[in-house]
Amino acid sequence: MKKSFELENEQATAELARQLAGACHQATVIYLHGDLGAGKTSFCRSFIQALGYAGRVKSPTYTLVEPYEVGKWRIFHFDLYRLADPEELEFIGIRDYFEPDCLCLIEWPEKGADNLAPADLQINIDFNGSGRTITLLALSEWGEALLKQL
Numbered sequence: 182m183k184k185s186f187e188l189e190n191e192q193a194t195a196e197l198a199r200q201l202a203g204a205c206h207q208a209t210v211i212y213l214h215g216d217l218g219a220g221k222t223s224f225c226r227s228f229i230q231a232l233g234y235a236g237r238v239k240s241p242t243y244t245l246v247e248p249y250e251v252g253k254w255r256i257f258h259f260d261l262y263r264l265a266d267p268e269e270l271e272f273i274g275i276r277d278y279f280e281p282d283c284l285c286l287i288e289w290p291e292k293g294a295d296n297l298a299p300a301d302l303q304i305n306i307d308f309n310g311s312g313r314t315i316t317l318l319a320l321s322e323w324g325e326a327l328l329k330q331l
Contacts, residue, residue: 182318182319182324182325182328182329183316183317183318183319183328184316184317184328184331185314185315185316185317186314186315186316186317187309187312187314188312188313188314188315189311189312190311190312191220191223193312194220194223194224194227194306194313194315195223195224195227196227197224197315197331198224198225198226198227198228198231199227199228199230199231200330200331201228201302201317201327201331202227202228202229202231202232203231204327204330204331205232205284205327207281207323208279208280208281208282208283208284209284209285209301209302209323209327210279210285210287210297210298210299210300210301210302211284211285211286211287211300211301211302211303211304212287212290212297212300212302212303212304213225213286213287213288213289213290213304213306214289214290214291214303214304214305214306215305215306215307216307216308217262219306219307219308219313220306220313221288221304221306222240222260222288224304224306224315225238225258225286225288226238228286229249229251229256229258229286232251232252232254232256232284233251233252234249234251234256236249238258240260241258241259241260242260242262242263243263245259245260245261245263245264245269245273246258246259246260246273246278253282254282254283254284255280255282255283255284256283256284256285256286257278257283257284257285257286258286258288259278259285259286259287259288259290259293260288260289261287261288261289261290261292261293262288262289262292264289264292264293267292267293267294267295267296268296270293270296270297271296275293275296275297279298285298287300299320299321300320300321300324301319301320301321301323301324301327302317302318302319302320302324302327302328303317303318303320304316304317304318305318317331
């Protein structure tokens with residue numbers, strides 16, 4: 182199952198991220214794809230804030246992962262752009278991030294090779310003039326259920 186959205190500005194992208202966050206009520210793994218500057222981190226920021234995180238949402242470009250705790254959720258925002266070797270993920274205990282109380286947003290997942298949990302949703306963000314085209318692809322039954330709510 183796949184859905185695409187033509188979004189004219191950052192506010193529309195943030196609204197889609199908020200809607201998706203509102204639909205998440207179980208462990209979810211989301212892969213985000215797109216060119217540099219396409220809006221992957223902005224999407225993640227809006228998603229995390231929609232879940233109730235009131236602090237600053239930082240880009241994990243240099244740390245690989247930024248953790249957040251909101252209510253019953255542990256949220257992990259990964260940015261694997263600077264990952265030199267997928268095996269580095271084993272050193273940070275990657276398997277511990279995919280637990281039943283975790284929501285994982287993973288930018289540049291292709292750099293993680295086979296060390297990541299399978300995604301429930303894949304999000305592709307593409308430039309479209311001054312806006313963006315966002316395509317969400319369900320990769321699990323839970324991913325399909327999420328898409329039906331949007």
